[in-house]
Amino acid sequence: MEESAQSTSEEQQRYNPAEIEPKWQARWDADPALYAAEGHDCGKPKFYCLEMLPYPSGQLHMGHVRNYAIGDALARFMWMRGSNVLHPMGWDSFGLPAENAALKNNTPPAEWTLANIAAMRRQMRRMGLSYDWATEVTTCLPEYYRWNQWFFLKMFNAGLAYRKKSKVNWCPQCQTVLANEQVVDGRCWRHDDTPVEQRDLTQWFLRITKYADELLSGLDKMDGWPEKVRTMQRNWIGRSEGALVDFAVAASQQAAEKITVFTTRVDTIFGATSVQLAPEHAVAKSFAAGNPRLAAQIDEMLAQQKDAREAGDLSAIEKHGVDTGKFAVNPFNGELVPIWVANYILADYGTGAIMSVPAHDERDFEFANKYGLPVRRVIVPNGQKQNTEILGFAQNDGASEGTLPYTAEDDSSLADSGQWTGQPCVEAQQKMAAFARENGFGTATVTYRLKDWGVSRQRYWGTPIPMVYCANGHAGIEPGGVVPLPESALPVLLPAQVEITQQGGSPLGRVAEFVNTACPVCGGPARRETDTMDTFVDSSWYFYRYTDAKNAAAPFDSAKANYWFPIDQYIGGVEHAILHLIYSRFWTRVMRDLGLINNDEPAARLFTQGMVIKDGAKMSKSKGNVVSPDLMIERYGADATRMYALFAAPPDRDLEWQEDGVAGISRFLGRVYRLTTKYSEPASRRVSETTAQATQCAAEAKLLRTLHQTIAKITDDFSGRWHFNTCIAAIMILVNEIAAAEPLMEEGKISGPAIAEVFRTLTLLLAPFAPFLAAELWEQLGGQGAVFRVAWPVADAELAREAEIEIPVQVNGKLANVVTLPAGSDEATIQAAAQTDAKVAARIAAKTVVKVIVVPGKLVNIVVR
RNA sequence: GCCCGGAUGGCGAAACUGGCAGACGCAGCGGACUUAAAAUCCGCAGACCCGCAAGGGUUGUGGGAGUUCAAGUCUCCCUCCGGGCACCA
Known part of the structure; x- marks a missing residue:
């Protein structure tokens, strides 16, 4: 009896997170005002603290724990510093896993998703995260996705959403199209064992390229973002200044037939010794029409490209090409150069055609060597003599030893280039582009690697695109033409009872009640668009919704968004550097131009935390090294689990879970x-x-x-x-x-x-x-x-303030002793104390003191000989 | 190939602008408490060498050179690991 009484009282003294954590969680849950944001008139400085919203897989993983532990610490700190803090959470809850789960478990996606959300919300509460659940956003609910549709209509009306047929990335696993950003090394971003195929499909696109320049220049000012992310975005946008130049096809039956090439080095055009076309190029096709041998070779190239793309390494294929037997006219000097078709020319970059200048481009040089095309040097370092020679066949020795290809443009000038000979490269580029323009065969231009964002997905679990195709047509609309729904028709609800199968095509297309509708303009029969939107649409603007999550009349109240934005601190994984983080910058600009908000950028500061690792590798099911947060919380409590996630490594570095x-x-x-x-x-x-x-x-x-x-x-x-x-x-x-x-x-x-x-x-x-x-x-x-x-x-x-300070005394850079002195002692005092110290004195005895270095407050170094 | 990170004890790491390398923690060892164990508390601890000990010496931040009174930190060259980009004309 006595023993148990004693152990009970000791028990009360013991730290028992299993008892105190649920107790406080219950109290916090019962007090929604605790973590609620206040209004703009509360008189406190605002602070918008945001962690990236998760996909509701049903299970929190350690990466989440780390992400949220960082954000939560910051939010609580800012509250204690007297800020008005907005710290929301939501669910990126559309997407394919719900459909896969539906197939596997025969559970409707909505049911599966909402159950997962409930489970994860419970886990977050158990972790004691300070979210204002009154602002929770769930992207798969009509209250939210109707505003995706609303934005889509706004963009359509502004010419920012459009349909076009094009080559698109198709993931056979997902049975849907992917955006360029979602293709990683030729594979689907969700299935790294599934090569992406190219298909020709008519799809909806968002005109992100309209903002390419602004998205690029904006990066320069974003000093609250990691340089790494900014660099990745710069590379992704891939702006490149150059010129378009028309090469007429010589002796063409069609007099107007010409090849427009894109080049960043128009100054090298006198060195062009061939024109190279992508196998897909229209002119290549027209040549092939009358030349079966050429047609076969082009087909072979295309097949090989497809294989290489599916193998994931496009650069592995050897450059090769085929001479079409035709010639083009260099408009600058009237020379005839052969036209080739080559497998290394990209159809979807620039014009799909280049002028080949072997002397001044690595790839052209390699290609010319292989096929014995002439190499003509037209650029020389400043100060070198400006007459050169046509080398005929490329050489790796003798006269051209080690000098070609010569790709520099700074401190270099033109040679053998007619009236431009002797001019510096950079200057000549501008003048020659202007010359081409004046003479009607070219112009200066800018191209981007960034392409418009393809948002159509042939999937069920996503936002329906609010468009119909009017069967009969009406004034201004041909039969089958696109008609946008009026805003009053929103939301277009996702039908609930849809059979999910693995057959191709949009699942919505098999739901007659959904597909068949009336044209909003003429009232005649119409079919709905059956593709849904990319889920990155959802996450492009969700953080604005948090500021006014219950608004039923608008995506949000501008005054509220303008008060909270930009996000003061955004925290998440670096894996979204060119997906979510570029789309949301685009969306922010669209909203600004619609007059909804004032800010240009969504987030003033971005922090990308490191990965959570176990046994030296990223946690993954396949490696079997996953540590469950639930288990950690059960064993040690949420406080210990969170705090360890912050203690084990600085937040920007990878963290080894022990x-x-x-x-x-x-x-x-x-x-x-x-x-x-x-x-x-x-x-x-x-x-x-x-x-x-x-x-x-x-x-x-x-x-x-x-x-x-x-x-x-x-x-x-x-x-x-x-x-x-x-x-x-x-x-x-x-x-x-x-x-x-x-x-x-x-x-x-x-x-x-x-x-x-x-x-x-x-x-x-x-x-x-x-x-x-x-x-x-x-x-x-x-x-x-x-x-x-x-x-x-x-x-x-x-x-x-320290009253006393310990000062190490070195002799010849080696520690001799440490002397303790009052803080703020002057140099002379320190030196005297150092030199009279017994141990130090013993070491310098019988030596000559050459120099004494005294760094007040830091150390003394006595140099002896 | 190009662009970023990173490499420090048995392990996670610290050292912010050059100034006592290894804070803090984990694992380890020794001790206290206990019949015992757990829990808790105290202490030791980079490596090597000398010494019974107190203590002393040498060496040490991936490798090599350099700058400096002084280098984990700065400069140059190299190796390995992680990430991003990669025929973009």
Whole structure:
């Protein structure tokens, strides 16, 4: 009996997250105002803290835990600093996995998705994340996706959404089209074992290229974004300045037949020794029409390209080409050059045709070597003689040794180039483009790698595209033509009972009640568009919806969006650098041009956290190294799990998950709990300040010094470096010092107010990292209200200052001893102390002091000989 | 091939502007408490060598050179690992 009574009372002293965490979770759940954002008139500075919304797979993984632990710490810190914080969460809940699950389990996608959301919301609450659930956004619900449709209509009317037939990426696994951004190394971004096929389909596109220049130049100003992400976006946009030049086809029956080439080096045009066409090029096709041999060779090239693309490595195929036997006229010098078709010319970049200048381009050089095409040098470094020779066959030795291809354009000039000979390259590029324009055979131009965003998906679980095809046609619309629905017809609801099968074609096409409708203009029969939108549409603007999530009349109220935007801190994985993060920048500009918002960019600052790794590899089911957050929470509690995710590595680096480390954090939290609860009522327990004596005051001063240094360090880190791992280490140091001072507290030799300040502040410092424990301790300390609304402690520089400082003394760069001196001692004092130190003196005895370096506050180095 | 990161004890890491390398934690070892164990608390700890010990010496931040009184940190060259881009004319 006695034993159990004792163990019960000890039990109460023990840190038991399984008890305190659910208790606080229930209290927080019952208090929706706790994490609610306030209005624009609350008088506080706003802070929009956002983590990327997850796909509701049904299971939180460690990457989520890390992402949300970072965001949550920041949100709580900002609240404590007196900001009005918006910290929302939502669900990127359209997409293929729901259809796959439907196939597998015979569960409707909606049901499966909503159940997953419920499960993940429960996990997030269990983690104690400070989301304002009143602003929750679920993209698969009509309340949300109707605004996708609304935007789509706006874009259609603005000419930003259009249909065209083109070659598109098709994933046979997903049974749908993919955007360029969703093709990774020739594979589907979701199925890295599935080669993407090319199909000709008529699809809806969004005109992101209209904003290409702005998306590019905007990056220069985005210094709150990682340089890495900005670079990736720059490369993806791939702006390139050059010129279009028309080469007439010589002796063409069709007099107007010409080949327009794109080049960034029009200054090299006198060195062009052939014109190269992509196998898909229209002129190549027209030549092939009368030349079966050529036609066969072109077909072979196309087949080979397809194979290579499916193998995932386009650059692996060897360059080869075929001479068409035709010639083109170089408009600058009237020369005839042969026209070839070559497999390395991309049909969808530039014009699908180039002028080949072997002397000044790596690829052209390689190609010319292979086929013995002439190499003519027309660019030389400044100062070199400007007469050159036609080399005839390319050479790798002799006269051209190591000099070709010569690709530099800076500090280089033209040679053998008619009236432009001797001019610097860069200057000549402009003048020659202007010349072409004046003479009607070319112009300066800019091309982009970025293509318009193909958004049609032949899938069920997505936003229906709000368009119909009027069967009979009417004024201005031919039969079968596209008619946009009026806004009043929105939302176009996704039909609930749809059989999901693996056959091709849009599943919606098999739902007669959905497909068959009336034309909104003429009332005649019409069929609905049966493709749905890419799910990246959903995530392109969801963060605006958070500012006004319940609005039934508009996607959001502009005043609210303008108050909260831009996002002050966006946190997520780098894998979205050129998908979500470029689409949402585009969407923001579209909304701005529609007059809905004032900002150009969605997020002022972006943080990309590192991956969570186990046994040296990214966690994945196939590797069998997945660690379940649920299991960690069950064993060690949410506080310990989250805090470990912040402690194990700086947030931008990869993190190796070690369960023993979580146990260590749990132990640490237990220590905090034990100490704090023991001293939670100092006034009633002991303490009279008058007992303090000088030496004990020193111990107290030391404790307070560490306390204030810790405050300063953490406060500083939140505003800059975000090295939460060292913040937590600093708290551990503080706690170690408190534990060391415990005997003095026991004896009442540390004052009551000091003890109270130490534990009160410790609790506040822990609040962003271990919210459950902080809430519990705050209550036990008698704190009023939610700990997350208590003002963040302010470091007192006076209390934080070190009275004495240890200065290492080196002799010839090697440590001889450490001397202790009052802080702020001047150079002379330090040097004197250093040189008179016994150990130091012993080392410099019998030597000559050459030089003494004194760095006040840092060290002394005595150079002897 | 090009562009970013990164490499520090047995492990995760720290050292922010050049100034005591390894803070903090994990694992380990020793001790206290306990009949015992768990939990907890205290202590030790880069490696090598000398010493019974206190202590002392050498060496050490992927490799090599350099700048400097002083280099994990700066410069040059190289190796390996991770990520991105890759026939873009």
